[in-house]
Amino acid sequence: MSRCGAWIWSDGILSGTAQNTLRLRGVRPFLVSSFTANTGTEISGIIIPLVAITVLEASNAWVATIEAVAAIVMLVIALPIGLIVDRQNRRRLLISSYLLGAFLIALIPVLWFFGALTVVWLLVAAVALQVLGVLSDLVTDTVVPSLVPNGQMDKVNGIYASSRSVAEVGGAGLGGALISAFGLFAGLLINAATFLFSALLAFRLPPEKFEGVQAENETAVKPTKDIKSRAKQIAADVGAGFTFYLQKPRLRLILASSVTSNVFSTVAGTVEFLYLIRVLEVPAWGVGVAVGVTAVGGILGGLCNSFFVRLFGSVRVMLVTQLVLNVPILLLPLAFPGIGVVYYLAGWFFYSFSSVIYASAVITYRQRVVPLNMLGRVGAASRWINSLAIAGAAIVTAATLTSVEIWPVVLVSSVGIYASGFWLLNRHFWQNSPEDTELSLRRGGESSR
DSSP states (O other), X not given: OOHHHHHHHHTSTTSHHHHHHHHSTTHHHHHHHHHHHHHHHHHHHHXXXXXXXXXXXXXXXXXXXXXXXXXXXXXXXHHHHHHHHHHSOHHHHHHHHHHHHXXXXXXXXXXXXXXXXXXXXXXXXXXXXXXXXXXXXXXXXXXXXXXXXXXXXXHHHHHHHHXXXXXXXXXXXXXXXXXXXXXXXXXXXXXXXXXXXXXXXXXXXXXXXXXXXXXXXXXXXXXXXXXXXXXXXXXXXXXXXXXXXXXXXXXXXXXXXHHHHHHHHHHHHHTHHHIIIIISOOOHHHHHHHHHHHHHHHHXXXXXXXXXXXXXXXXXXXXXXXXXXXXXXXXXXXXXXXXXXXXXXXXXXXXHHHHHHHHHHHHHHHHHXXXXXXXXXXXXXXXXXXXXXXXXXXXXXXXXXXXXXXXXXXXXXHHHHHHGGGGGOSGGGTSOOHHHHHHHHHHHHHHTO
């Protein structure tokens, strides 16, 4: 058994220490509700486009419009939603997002039954679900510091990251199984039930853990009758997340690394199926296997997260994951038909493994150094920048493929993914920051309230 495997049993998420963490009030309901909701999101992501294509017989342009509008709306509303997360009670926001999601999804088969379902309404529902998804994601990133002490956030975030990897793959498979067994609309009703179940579990989050942040934010608001002054205040509040990044060199470098990695992984993901089928000559069933191998890497990364954090520290582990554990991503362009596909599988397995540990470390670090009343806006700023970069990468890749072969794109993307870690080769990741230490200590006090 590997050191990481042994740790999982002796001192990891299956150990008594981790079990004690899971026994903290609200932790289990949070993890199960978020896992169920993430699974539901994946299910609706499969079924709703199929309803548009097979039931409403929407044109290719309409189907593409649904995807494009949802992405554009996300860029427009992410920053205001970050402010809402910092201004309102996060427990109530999470419950409301799940309940509204259940209602919107359940309404689709009801409208179809009465002959009132249209492509336009499906577009509205898809956009609304995208908004609610951004809201619940941003709230989720702020919940852990309110539930657990500072020293135990790594464990909870690692479990959450691992469960999300399971949901992303399992949700798609479950969506396909529901369609096969019950049909599209019965599948949507079951999908709505997953969000309703998540809402019921979210009701079990201790209310008192979320009241302090709300009160702190309410006292921070400066009401004014002057519309122009109020607009400036709101703009400043919405942009506070960007301002915070500008003030923190380490956070800026982390964001640059994340954006670079996401850009080139988007490039690689855009040509993934083309590369597997047309270059590596992998059969259709083999594509599913490749996706499954990637998912397993992510799950194991979540399970081993705390082990690597303890071994290298909560900051240096980011450097280790990006520049050491992620080395096999350079194997992608070396793959060839037959046994050479192993290079491709190894590259994505270790990329997924290291990415989950890196993402968990980034979230935990942000939770420790960002004041609780700004977590929503800082998270929204990061999400907005990453989404804009990813959208641009997808467009550029699509345009590039009209004149460039697949293999060079894979080569550039794999090198780019690995090079994203170079942003972290900086003194800020080898020296302790007094500001970070102060905020970390303060956060430890806040978390144990």
